[in-house]
Amino acid sequence: MKKLEQIYEGKAKRVFLTDDPDLVIVDYKDDATAFNGAKKGTIVGKGVINNQMSNRLMQRLEAAGIPTHFVQELSERETLVKKVSIVPLEVIIRNISAGSFAAHYGVEEGIVFEHPTIEFSYKCDELNDPLLNDYHALALKLATRDEIERIKQMAFQVNEVLKAFWAECGVTLVDFKLEFGRLADGTIILADEISPDTCRLWDAKTHEKLDKDRFRRDLGGVEGAYAEVMKRLLAHG
Ligand code: TMP
Ligand code: ASP
Numbered sequence: 142m143k144k145l146e147q148i149y150e151g152k153a154k155r156v157f158l159t160d161d162p163d164l165v166i167v168d169y170k171d172d173a174t175a176f177n178g179a180k181k182g183t184i185v186g187k188g189v190i191n192n193q194m195s196n197r198l199m200q201r202l203e204a205a206g207i208p209t210h211f212v213q214e215l216s217e218r219e220t221l222v223k224k225v226s227i228v229p230l231e232v233i234i235r236n237i238s239a240g241s242f243a244a245h246y247g248v249e250e251g252i253v254f255e256h257p258t259i260e261f262s263y264k265c266d267e268l269n270d271p272l273l274n275d276y277h278a279l280a281l282k283l284a285t286r287d288e289i290e291r292i293k294q295m296a297f298q299v300n301e302v303l304k305a306f307w308a309e310c311g312v313t314l315v316d317f318k319l320e321f322g323r324l325a326d327g328t329i330i331l332a333d334e335i336s337p338d339t340c341r342l343w344d345a346k347t348h349e350k351l352d353k354d355r356f357r358r359d360l361g362g363v364e365g366a367y368a369e370v371m372k373r374l375l376a377h378g
Contacts, residue, residue, distance in 0.1 A: 142166070142221055152178060153191070153338060163325070164212060165224045167192075173338070175357040177269050184356060184363050189217045190371045191336035196220055197378050198303065198335045205302045207295055209331040210322060225322025225332050228284050231262040231270060232292060234300045235316040239341050240354070242316070251348065257300055259293060264320070291329050292321050299331065307342065310373040312351065315341035337367050 142159050144166050149156040152174045157166045169188035174181050192214070199211035210222040235242055238252040261278060262270040273281070275289050284292065296319055307314045317340035320333035333339070337352040344351060351366040 142215070144219075153188075154334070159221070163224055164221055166215065167220050167222055167334075169218045169220075169334075173353065173356050173363075175353070177266060180357070182356060184353075184367065186364060187338070187367055190367045191334055191338055192218050192220055194336050194371055194374055195334040197374060198306075199331065201306060202299060202302055202331060205298070207298055207302070207331060208328070222332070223322075223324060223330065225324055225330060227264070227332060228288065228292065228321045228323065228329070229264040230278060230283055230292070230321070231264050232296045232319045232321065233260050233262065233316060234258070234296055234319070235260075236300070236304060237313070237315040237341075237343075239315050257297065259296060288323075288329055295321070295329070295331065303335070303340075306377070308345065310370075310377045311345045312370060312373060313343045313345045313348070315343055317341070337370055342370050 142161070142164070145158040145160065147155055147157050148165070153170055153172060155168045155170065157168065159166055169192040171183050171185055171187045173184045173187065196211055196214050199209040203209055203211065210225060212221040212223060214220050235258045236254060238248050239250045243250045261273055263273050263281070263283065264270060278284055278289060279286060299319060303317070304314045317335065319331060321329050322332035323329060340352060341354060342352045343349065350360065351370045355361065355363045355366050
């Protein structure tokens with residue numbers, strides 16, 4: 142598969158065309174940002190871990206019947222994926238209070254919800270990814286009613302599969318962000334990545350943070366946390 146011109150550069154990944162119009166190559170960087178790019182840094186080895194972790198999790202989701210963009214891991218940092226047009230919604234599922242939920246509603250982190258929550262943000266850096274609901278997404282024509290329903294259904298399914306798998310690894314899946322894409326025929330599939338950049342992962346016993354919150358909050362031990370969750374995933378993969 143030939144890597145052709147770069148078509149996109151995000152904060153953590155680059156995307157390249159290939160000689161197949163339906164496939165692109167994603168290349169994961171070690172660059173880390175937080176607060177919409179206001180905080181910048183490097184997490185050494187993150188690109189390799191996020192690439193390999195995301196691929197393994199996506200393969201598990203595929204096995205559970207959830208369609209994803211994953212096609213083939215090409216190298217430590219590169220993966221061949223299906224070309225999609227990204228639905229400009231960040232879909233966030235929460236099992237436990239943390240982060241912006243705890244801040245918005247004035248509660249402590251660590252409250253276990255009886256039912257997971259779902260929320261959407263409009264994926265738009267210039268506007269700082271504002272929160273919106275289904276009606277706003279429809280009004281802005283970000284997705285159709287059917288697409289929103291399908292996205293919600295898939296996101297909760299992803300939660301069930303990932304929650305169970307991470308529990309086997311001794312890790313609690315606190316919350317995470319997903320992005321979905323449309324194939325040329327309109328089918329909605331899971332895209333982007335699933336990694337410690339996009340999930341809150343706590344040690345099941347000690348509740349130690351094993352994710353990007355260590356970078357966001359200057360807690361130290363960032364690389365070690367990424368390596369630890371990867372090690373646990375591989376031990377149970
Ligand atoms: P939040 O509590 O800051 O809203 O984050 C919820 C989850 O979404 C958390 O697992 C981190 C992830 N996330 C991203 O992947 N990208 C983002 O830009 C933000 C703000 C959060
Ligand atoms: N996506 C955020 C940023 O743009 C990073 C984060 O908090 O995960 O910097």
